[in-house]
Amino acid sequence: MPPVPAPPPLWSVVLAGGVGSRFWPLSTPTCPKQLLPLVTAEPMLADTLARLAPLAPPERTLILTNAGLLNPVRALCRAIPPDNVIAEPAPAGTCAALAWAAHLVAERAGAQAPMVCVHADWAIADVEEFRRTLRHAAEVASTREALVTVGIVPTRPDPGFGYIHPGEPVAPDAWRVRRFVEKPDRQRAAQMVADGFLWNSGIFAWRAGDLLAELEALTPEVAPALRAAGGDLTAFFAGVTRPVAIDVGVMERSARVLVLRGDFGWDDVGTWAALHRVRTRDAAGNAMYGAAFAKEARDNVVHAEDSQVILYGVDDLVVVAQPGRVLVTTREKAAELKMLLDALPPGFSAP
Numbered sequence: 001m002p003p004v005p006a007p008p009p010l011w012s013v014v015l016a017g018g019v020g021s022r023f024w025p026l027s028t029p030t031c032p033k034q035l036l037p038l039v040t041a042e043p044m045l046a047d048t049l050a051r052l053a054p055l056a057p058p059e060r061t062l063i064l065t066n067a068g069l070l071n072p073v074r075a076l077c078r079a080i081p082p083d084n085v086i087a088e089p090a091p092a093g094t095c096a097a098l099a100w101a102a103h104l105v106a107e108r109a110g111a112q113a114p115m116v117c118v119h120a121d122w123a124i125a126d127v128e129e130f131r132r133t134l135r136h137a138a139e140v141a142s143t144r145e146a147l148v149t150v151g152i153v154p155t156r157p158d159p160g161f162g163y164i165h166p167g168e169p170v171a172p173d174a175w176r177v178r179r180f181v182e183k184p185d186r187q188r189a190a191q192m193v194a195d196g197f198l199w200n201s202g203i204f205a206w207r208a209g210d211l212l213a214e215l216e217a218l219t220p221e222v223a224p225a226l227r228a229a230g231g232d233l234t235a236f237f238a239g240v241t242r243p244v245a246i247d248v249g250v251m252e253r254s255a256r257v258l259v260l261r262g263d264f265g266w267d268d269v270g271t272w273a274a275l276h277r278v279r280t281r282d283a284a285g286n287a288m289y290g291a292a293f294a295k296e297a298r299d300n301v302v303h304a305e306d307s308q309v310i311l312y313g314v315d316d317l318v319v320v321a322q323p324g325r326v327l328v329t330t331r332e333k334a335a336e337l338k339m340l341l342d343a344l345p346p347g348f349s350a351p
Contacts, residue, residue, distance in 0.1 A: 008113040010138050011208075012056040013101045015094060016045055016065040016073060016120035022271045022337045025325050026303065034120040035072055039269060039278050043076060045120040051127050055116065055134060062104060063120075064088060064097045089233065092222075092240040094202075095249035099215050099222050100236060102208040107231070111209025114138040119202055123278035125265020133262050137205035140174050140258060147214060147254055148205040149177070150262040151198025157190035159183060160270060160335065162200035162247070164259050165192075177257045180247060198259065200247065201266055211250070218253040219244070272318040273331040275301050286311070290321075301331060 016034050023033045034045045042050075045063075052061065058079045063086065065073045070087040077085065086104075088097060098117055105113050116134045124130045133150055141148040151164040160183065167178030180200060184192060216223045225239030251257050267278050276299065279287035286294045290304030297311040300319065307321035318334045320327040329337075 007142055008109055009060060010056050010135075011105050011109065011113055011115045012052045012061045013098065013105075013115055013117040014045070014048055014052070014061070014063045014120050015097060015117070016048075016063050017069070017088060017091070017097070018066075018121075021341060022335065024337050024341060025322060025327055026305075026320060029068065031072070032069070033269075035069070035076060038275060039123045044122075044269070045073065045076060048118065048120045048122070049077060049080070051124060051130060052116075052118070055131060059084070060109075062086060062101050064101060066091065086233070089237050091243060092237050093243035093245050093249070095215075095219060095244045095246045096222050096225075096237060096240045098204070098211065098246050099219075099226055100233065102206075102211040102215075103226060103231075106208040106212060109208070111207065111212070112142075113208050114142050115204075115206060115208055115211075117204040121269055123265075123267040123269050123274075125267075125278075127264075129264035130262075130266075133260065133264060134203070134205065136173075137203070137260055140171070140260065141205040141210070142207055144170070144174075144258065145207070145210055146256050146258045147210060147251065148174075148258050148260060149251065150201050150203035150205075151259045152201045152266045153261055153263040154193045154197070154199050157186060157193045158199070159186045159189050161189075161268065163189070163192050163197040164200050165195075165197050166259050170258060174258045174260055177251070177259050180252050198261060199266075201262060202247075203262065204246070204251075210256070214250050214254050214256065219249045221249060271334045271337070272301055272303075272320065272329075273334040275303075276331060292319075299331070301334075 019029050019032045027033045035043050037043055061080055062084050067087040067089050074085050105115055116138055137148045163181040165178040166175035168176045221242045221244045222240055225236050229236035276287045281287045285299040288302040292302040292304045292309040294311040296313045298315045300317045302309050302319045304321045306323050309319050309321050316331045318329050
């Protein structure tokens with residue numbers, strides 16, 4: 001009996017575009033949150049690559065970013081071959097970015113090559129369980145010829161996340177996706193958590209050819225451009241008719257989607273308030289970075305750069321101090337910084 005051939009080696013894909021405006025004033029278009037040390041002493045993208053390193057070596061790791069960040073990302077990720085850092089010439093949504101990544105993986109390693117896809121701006125508490133889950137997701141994707149997503153076991157009814165409704169089980173730890181639900185209100189989110197829904201993490205695993213086949217069948221916003229581009233990155237992005245997220249363009253339209261449960265301390269780190277969950281806190285619950293001191297103050301988030309911040313008798317604040325600029329808000333209002341930026345008068349806006 002001939003030996004069973006080994007499966008193709010795994011590829012990692014990291015989405016590292018975006019500007020992270022909800023981390024203003026620290027985050028800027030030229031230095032967005034994925035390039036900042038928000039959770040640990042290392043930039044978030046560097047933390048992401050360190051988590052993925054045991055899954056795939058640098059030559060099988062792709063980073064997709066926007067054109068304005070190409071040089072900073074390459075400078076930060078010197079172990080990654082320069083050709084593996086892809087600059088999107090124009091914003092076209094995660095569907096286009098992942099379509100191009102699948103095209104490159106199929107071209108370099110064949111249509112059977114498995115891929116795991118993550119974002120660059122997450123915090124992960126249990127890194128070993130994260131890796132185990134991604135490996136398993138890639139195995140399920142390959143053996144079942146499926147598009148696999150990892151749904152996070154919720155720790156709270158959070159209206160800031162999308163949700164996944166698991167349906168029929170196809171294996172002891174894999175389910176068909178019944179439906180995706182976009183950012184419900186808090187009451188509905190609480191009911192969905194009680195009903196066993198999972199957070200939509202944006203973690204995906206599939207074989208390159210399986211994603212490309214579903215794109216061709218289901219995604220007219222992207223597939224014709226990929227077909228016509230002939231391997232030309234600029235032509236592909238110019239040909240995308242409408243920016244679309246991978247969830248909308250493929251996952252919600254496909255009958256081949258499975259979900260695995262993920263329980264490894266995942267956090268989207270979407271706002272300053274999120275740092276209260278992922279940073280080390282003192283005995284009073286304050287999450288502080290830099291020269292900061294708190295007395296009779298609880299559950300605050302402080303980020304101090306070249307400034308001293310002293311809190312006395314205040315709770316639930318976010319304080320971001322830079323030379324020449326200080327932001328003070330509440331943890332509750334931290335999610336609304338876009339509204340603040342739109343309202344700032346000249347001279348107060350981001351550089």
